[in-house]
Amino acid sequence: DAGVIQSPRHEVTEMGQEVTLRCKPISGHDYLFWYRQTMMRGLELLIYFNNNVPIDDSGMPEDRFSAKMPNASFSTLKIQPSEPRDSAVYFCASNKNSYHEAFFGQGTRLTVV
Amino acid sequence: AQSVTQPDIHITVSEGASLELRCNYSYGATPYLFWYVQSPGQGLQLLLKYFSGDTLVQGIKGFEAEFKRSQSSFNLRKPSVHWSDAAEYFCAVGAGVTGGGNKLTFGTGTQLKVEL
Numbered sequence: 554d555a556g557v558i559q560s561p562r563h564e565v566t567e568m569g570q571e572v573t574l575r576c577k578p579i580s581g582h583d584y585l586f587w588y589r590q591t592m593m594r595g596l597e598l599l600i601y602f603n604n605n606v607p608i609d610d611s612g613m614p615e616d617r618f619s620a621k622m623p624n625a626s627f628s629t630l631k632i633q634p635s636e637p638r639d640s641a642v643y644f645c646a647s648n649k650n651s652y653h654e655a656f657f658g659q660g661t662r663l664t665v666v
Numbered sequence: 667a668q669s670v671t672q673p674d675i676h677i678t679v680s681e682g683a684s685l686e687l688r689c690n691y692s693y694g695a696t697p698y699l700f701w702y703v704q705s706p707g708q709g710l711q712l713l714l715k716y717f718s719g720d721t722l723v724q725g726i727k728g729f730e731a732e733f734k735r736s737q738s739s740f741n742l743r744k745p746s747v748h749w750s751d752a753a754e755y756f757c758a759v760g761a762g763v764t765g766g767g768n769k770l771t772f773g774t775g776t777q778l779k780v781e782l
Binding site: 557584586588595596597598601609644646648651652653654655656657658659660 | 698700702708709710711712715717756768769770771772773774775
C-alpha cells in the first residue's frame with residue numbers, strides 16, 4: 554500500500570481565498586483523522602471520521618473550517634475564507650480500528666499570505 | 667481528558683551515547699501509548715506502541731520504551747544513538763475507547779540533536 558496520500562504537499566494562498574486539502578487513506582482503514590501542527594499549539598486533532606461519518610469535530614477551530622468524506626477513499630478539509638493564522642502543516646491519518654496505530658500522511662504545508 | 671507531557675524541549679547527545687526521552691501521560695483508563703518520530707518536512711512515523719501486555723516494548727530503529735503505570739510514564743530509550751536519529755520525537759496517548767479509534771493527544775515534542 555502507498556500509505557496515506559495527501560495533496561498538495563505545499564499550498565500558498567492569499568487571505569480570503571478558499572483552500573481545499575485532500576487525503577486518501579490507506580485502503581481498509583475505517584478511521585480517518587485530520588490534524589494540524591503549528592509551533593504555538595503543536596499537533597492537535599481537528600476532526601475524525603469513522604466509516605465516512607464525522608464523529609468528533611470539536612477540534613475544528615471555526616466555522617470557516619469544514620471537512621467531508623464522501624467515500625472510504627477520499628476526504629477533504631476546506632478553509633473558506635482562509636486567514637494568515639491558518640498557516641500550518643495539516644496532516645491526515647488513518648487507522649484500521651481502535652486497536653491499531655494511526656498512519657500519517659506527509660502533510661500539507663499551508664501558507665496564507 | 668487525556669494529556670501528555672514531554673518535559674524536555676531539546677536534547678543533545680553525542681553519537682554512540684545512550685538516549686532517554688521522557689514522557690508522562692494523564693488518562694483515566696488503560697492508555698494506548700505511542701512514540702512517533704518526525705524528520706524535517708516529513709510526516710510522523712511510528713516508532714513503537716503500547717496497548718497491553720509486556721510493559722517493555724521494542725520498536726523500529728533500535729528504540730524501546732517502558733510503560734510504568736505507577737509513574738504514568740512511557741519513556742523512550744536507545745542504547746546507542748546514530749547521527750540519523752536527529753529528529754523530533756512525539757509521545758502520544760490514544761483514547762482507544764469503543765468507537766473512538768485512536769484519537770491521539772500529542773506531547774509538545776522533543777527535538778533531538780546528535781553531535782558527531
